[in-house]
Amino acid sequence: MSDRKPEYGLLIDYEYCTGCHACEIACAQEYGWEPGMAGMKIIEVVEPLPKDKAYLAYIPFPTELCVLCARRTKQGLKPACAQHCMAAVIKHGRIEELAKEIHKPRMVLWAPRP
Amino acid sequence: MAQKKREIVRTTTWSAGPGCHGGCGVLAHIEDGKLVKIEGDPDHPWSQGRLCARCLAMTQYTYHPDRLTKPLKRVGERGEGKWEEISWDEAFDLIEEKMGKIREEYGPESVIFGMGTGRDIPPWICMLAYAYGSPNVMFALSGIACYSPRIAAVETVQGDYCVLDASQWFEKRYDDPRYEVPECIVIWGYNIPATCPDNVFGHWIIDLMKRGTKIIAIDPRLSWFASRAEKWLQLRPGTDGALAVGFMKVILDEGLYDHEWVERWTNAPFLIRKDTGKLLRASDLVQGESEGNFVAWDAARQEPVVWDSANVEYKPPEAIPALKGTHEVTLADGKEVSCWTVWDRFRDEVDQYPLDRVSEITWVPQEDIAAAARLYAKSKPAAIHWGVPIDMTPAITPTTQAIANLWCLTGNLDVPGGNVISRHAFDVVAYALPGGEAIIKLDDAEAASRRIGADRYGPLREFIWRAQPDLVLDQIFTEDPYPIKGMWIQSINPLAGIGLDPKRWLEALEKLDFIAAVDLFMTPTTQIADVVLPAATFLEKDSVRSWWVPLQTVNKAIKVGECRPDIEINFELAKRFDPDFQWETIHDLFDEILSPSGFTFKELQEKGWAFPEEGSSSAPYHRYERGLLRRDKKPGFSTPSGKMELYSSLREEWGLEPVAHYEEPPFTPVTQPDKLEKYPLILSTGRRSAVLFHSEHRNIPWLRALDPDPVVEIHPDTAKERGIGDGEWVWIENWLGKCQYKAAVTRVVPRWMVMATHGWWFPEEKGEKPHLFGTWRSNVNLLFPMGYQGKDGLGTPLKHMLCEVYKVGGGEKENE
Ligand code: SF4
Ligand code: SF4
Ligand code: SF4
Numbered sequence: 001m002s003d004r005k006p007e008y009g010l011l012i013d014y015e016y017c018t019g020c021h022a023c024e025i026a027c028a029q030e031y032g033w034e035p036g037m038a039g040m041k042i043i044e045v046v047e048p049l050p051k052d053k054a055y056l057a058y059i060p061f062p063t064e065l066c067v068l069c070a071r072r073t074k075q076g077l078k079p080a081c082a083q084h085c086m087a088a089v090i091k092h093g094r095i096e097e098l099a100k101e102i103h104k105p106r107m108v109l110w111a112p113r114p
Numbered sequence: 115m116a117q118k119k120r121e122i123v124r125t126t127t128w129s130a131g132p133g134c135h136g137g138c139g140v141l142a143h144i145e146d147g148k149l150v151k152i153e154g155d156p157d158h159p160w161s162q163g164r165l166c167a168r169c170l171a172m173t174q175y176t177y178h179p180d181r182l183t184k185p186l187k188r189v190g191e192r193g194e195g196k197w198e199e200i201s202w203d204e205a206f207d208l209i210e211e212k213m214g215k216i217r218e219e220y221g222p223e224s225v226i227f228g229m230g231t232g233r234d235i236p237p238w239i240c241m242l243a244y245a246y247g248s249p250n251v252m253f254a255l256s257g258i259a260c261y262s263p264r265i266a267a268v269e270t271v272q273g274d275y276c277v278l279d280a281s282q283w284f285e286k287r288y289d290d291p292r293y294e295v296p297e298c299i300v301i302w303g304y305n306i307p308a309t310c311p312d313n314v315f316g317h318w319i320i321d322l323m324k325r326g327t328k329i330i331a332i333d334p335r336l337s338w339f340a341s342r343a344e345k346w347l348q349l350r351p352g353t354d355g356a357l358a359v360g361f362m363k364v365i366l367d368e369g370l371y372d373h374e375w376v377e378r379w380t381n382a383p384f385l386i387r388k389d390t391g392k393l394l395r396a397s398d399l400v401q402g403e404s405e406g407n408f409v410a411w412d413a414a415r416q417e418p419v420v421w422d423s424a425n426v427e428y429k430p431p432e433a434i435p436a437l438k439g440t441h442e443v444t445l446a447d448g449k450e451v452s453c454w455t456v457w458d459r460f461r462d463e464v465d466q467y468p469l470d471r472v473s474e475i476t477w478v479p480q481e482d483i484a485a486a487a488r489l490y491a492k493s494k495p496a497a498i499h500w501g502v503p504i505d506m507t508p509a510i511t512p513t514t515q516a517i518a519n520l521w522c523l524t525g526n527l528d529v530p531g532g533n534v535i536s537r538h539a540f541d542v543v544a545y546a547l548p549g550g551e552a553i554i555k556l557d558d559a560e561a562a563s564r565r566i567g568a569d570r571y572g573p574l575r576e577f578i579w580r581a582q583p584d585l586v587l588d589q590i591f592t593e594d595p596y597p598i599k600g601m602w603i604q605s606i607n608p609l610a611g612i613g614l615d616p617k618r619w620l621e622a623l624e625k626l627d628f629i630a631a632v633d634l635f636m637t638p639t640t641q642i643a644d645v646v647l648p649a650a651t652f653l654e655k656d657s658v659r660s661w662w663v664p665l666q667t668v669n670k671a672i673k674v675g676e677c678r679p680d681i682e683i684n685f686e687l688a689k690r691f692d693p694d695f696q697w698e699t700i701h702d703l704f705d706e707i708l709s710p711s712g713f714t715f716k717e718l719q720e721k722g723w724a725f726p727e728e729g730s731s732s733a734p735y736h737r738y739e740r741g742l743l744r745r746d747k748k749p750g751f752s753t754p755s756g757k758m759e760l761y762s763s764l765r766e767e768w769g770l771e772p773v774a775h776y777e778e779p780p781f782t783p784v785t786q787p788d789k790l791e792k793y794p795l796i797l798s799t800g801r802r803s804a805v806l807f808h809s810e811h812r813n814i815p816w817l818r819a820l821d822p823d824p825v826v827e828i829h830p831d832t833a834k835e836r837g838i839g840d841g842e843w844v845w846i847e848n849w850l851g852k853c854q855y856k857a858a859v860t861r862v863v864p865r866w867m868v869m870a871t872h873g874w875w876f877p878e879e880k881g882e883k884p885h886l887f888g889t890w891r892s893n894v895n896l897l898f899p900m901g902y903q904g905k906d907g908l909g910t911p912l913k914h915m916l917c918e919v920y921k922v923g924g925g926e927k928e929n930e
Contacts (some may be wrong), residue, residue, distance in 0.1 A: 016320050046336075
C-alpha cells in the first residue's frame, strides 16, 4: 500500500459519459500503450430495473496505467483524456477542489494514484 | 538528445481516416514530415478540442503496414491476389486505355462510378464521371437508402433541408444571444456512437442536455438516449411513419399546432379536385393560365382565388383563403367540380390513425405516444434529430414527410433551438445535393436521360442525380437497355459493407470488363479490381468543406508513400477524358467552388474558418419570412408553390401519394405471418460502433481491441430459450442466407428483436478468392435482398427483416 496521500484526481460526470472510447485512445496515443491498454477503461453497465426496465451507463475507470498526465498538467494542458472527452465529463484537479464541484448526482471522484 | 523540431498543422477532419461526416478542428503534430500525434483544436468552434477515438488513432491508420502506397495492377486471375506495383503514369495510361475503349464501344454510360458514404470525395467522383460522360454515379446501397432520400424528401416539401439547431451557425456557439437551447429534442432512431451524421457533431446534444434539454427517444433498442429520456418509445422497427402520423393526430386533435403558421406558410388552403383527386390548377379554371399556379377558396368573396406561385401571392393579395370546406368550382370547360382543401384532405389522412391503431402498428402504448407528442408540441422551442433508420425503409418519403410536417405544424422550422435550415455555408456547393445547384454538374441533358432509373422514378429524374443501384445490379446481368462494362469504385466496399445480397454483387463485378478501385487498404472489393490506386487520408490533402457551417479548408500536413488525394487522381483522369475540362489546377477548381463566399482557397486557408453573416441565406433564422431562401428574394420557400407543401405537388406530378402516411414494410411479422414459425425474430442491423465506421477500421489495432468481433445482441430471455450463452457463436439465418456472429446477451434489445452489426471482414485473414478476408462468414447482408426499394426508387427494408438464431454446433461448414 502506498503511504502517500493522493493530491490530484479526476472528477467524472458519468451521467453523460456516452461510452465513445475517445478517452481511452487519447491516453493510448499520449503514452503509446499497446492495443487493449490505457490509463482509462470504459465499463458498460446494463442495469436491470423493476418492471422489465433497464438503465445503460458507462463508467470511465482510471486504471493502474493512469499517471494523471502530470507532464501535460504541468504545462497547463488538460489531461489527454479530459481534453478529448467527447461529452466533456472528465475534469482534472486537486481532490479537495474537485470534491466541492460535486454539484449533481451521478458523479464520481477518482484518486487513482498518489 | 536534441529535441526534434515539431510543427503543428491546423486542419479539419473530413475522412478518409476517422470515416466521418463532420468537420472537427485538429492539430496535427508533425516531426520530420511524419505525423507523431493528433489532437483536437481547443479553439475550434465546431468541436472545442474534442476528438473521437477513430480520429485519435490516426497515427496507426496513416502508417499502417498494410496501407496501399503504390498503384497496383492485377497480374493473376481476378481475385487471385496477384499484383504488380506500377507507376502512376502507367496506372493512368492503363485506365485511360481500358475505360476509353469501353466508352468507344458501348458509350460512356456503360461505366458506373461508385461512391460510398458522404465525405469530401463525391464531388470529385461526379467530376470524373461527368468528364468521362457517364451520368451513372451510384451510391451502392439498395434504394440509395442513406441520407439523400431524406434530403430529397424534405426538399420536396419545404425546398430546403434542415437540421437540429445546436448553435453551430455562430462562432460563440451556445453563448450567442441569438441562440436558444431547445426545451426538448426528439432523438428519432439515432444513437450517439454514430457520432456525426447530418453534419452535426453528435455530442452537441449532450452539451444541450447539460443545459436542460429534455429527450424523447424513439428507438427499439435501449440506447444511451433511451436510458436518459423523459419519454422512450420502443417502437417496432419500420413503423416510424405510423408513429409520426400518430403524433400529428394528437397534435391536431388537441389543437397543439401553430394555426397561424399553417395558414400563412403551408399550402393547406389549396383546393384539391374530388373528381381527379389532384390539386386544382389555375389552368383548370381559365384557359391559358399557368399550370404552376394553384387555387384556393376566397372566404371574403366566396369565389376561387388563384395563387400565383412565381410571385408567391394570391391574386388579389387581399384574398382570405379558407382553410376548410368543400366548394363547387366551375372549370374553364364549364364543368362543375367539387373541391376540398389540402387541409381537409390532410386531416382526413391523419384521422386514419387513431392512437389505438397506431399503438397496434408500432407496439408502443397509446398513452406513451400521446404523452410524447404533447411534450414535443408544448416545448418551445423543440427540435428533432433523426438517424439513418428513417431512410432504411421502402416508404422513406412518406415517413420523412410525416416527420417534416411535425416541425412545421409546431412552428419549429428555422427558429432558434428548432430545426434550422441548413444551407451550405455561403452557398458554396461543390456538387449538387438533391434539388440543388452546384459547380460540378452534368450539363448534357441527353446523357442525363440515360441515367439508370431516371425513366422510372420521378425523384431520380429531376432531383437526385444518382443511378438507382438496385436497377444497376439487374442491368449488369440483363444488359437492358444497355450493357454495363466497367466500374470505377472509389472508397466503397460493396462486398463487405454497402452491398445487400453481396454474393450477387460479386457475380456482377466479375462480369465486368474493367474495374478500377481507389482505396487506402485492400478490401474484399478491391481484390476483384484490375487496378487499385492508393488514396490519401484527410491529413494528406487540401480540400474545402461547406457542410453546413463553418466554411473551412482541409490542409495538407503530410505525405505517405505515393498515395494521392482522391481529387488529384480524379482531376488527372478527368483532364484525360474530357478535352474541354474547365480547370487548369485543383486550386483553380477550389477557388471557383469557393467563389460565392468571396474567399480564395489561400485566403480561407489562412483564416481557418468563416461563418456566414447575419442576412446571408446560409445564416439563421426565419429565412422564409425574410426572403432569404428564394432566388427572387420573396418571402416563402423554394418549392414549386413557394409554400411548405403539406400536399406535395411534385409527388403528385410523379404519380406518388402526395401526403404523409404509413406503409407496412415487406418483411415484418405483419406482412409475413407464414414465415414466423421458422423465423420468429425481427432482425435489425446497422447499429453503430463507437470505434469502427461501417466496414473500416477492422485493421487499426487500438480500435479493433475495443470492438474485436461481429456481435449480435440478443435479449437474455431469447438467448436462454435457445440455450445461447453470452459470447458464444451463433448462426443468424433466414430464407436468404446465414452468417455467424458472437452473441452479446443484453437487455438493450427487446425479446422480439436481435441487432447484428454490419461491415465485417477480417483484414488479418487471407484476401484472395474465395476467402476474401473472411467476408462471407459474418456478413449480415447475406440475409437482405436487393430490389425492394420504395415506389420512388428510394429506401430499402434494412432495419426490419426476419430471422432465427441458434448456436453454432460445431461440424457445420463455414460460409464460403
Ligand atoms: S489522466 Fe492522462 S494518464 Fe490518466 S487516463 Fe487520462 S490521459 Fe491517461
Ligand atoms: S471520452 Fe468521455 S464520453 Fe467518451 S467514453 Fe471517455 S469519458 Fe465517456
Ligand atoms: S467522426 Fe465526428 S468526432 Fe470524429 S473526427 Fe469526424 S467529425 Fe470529428
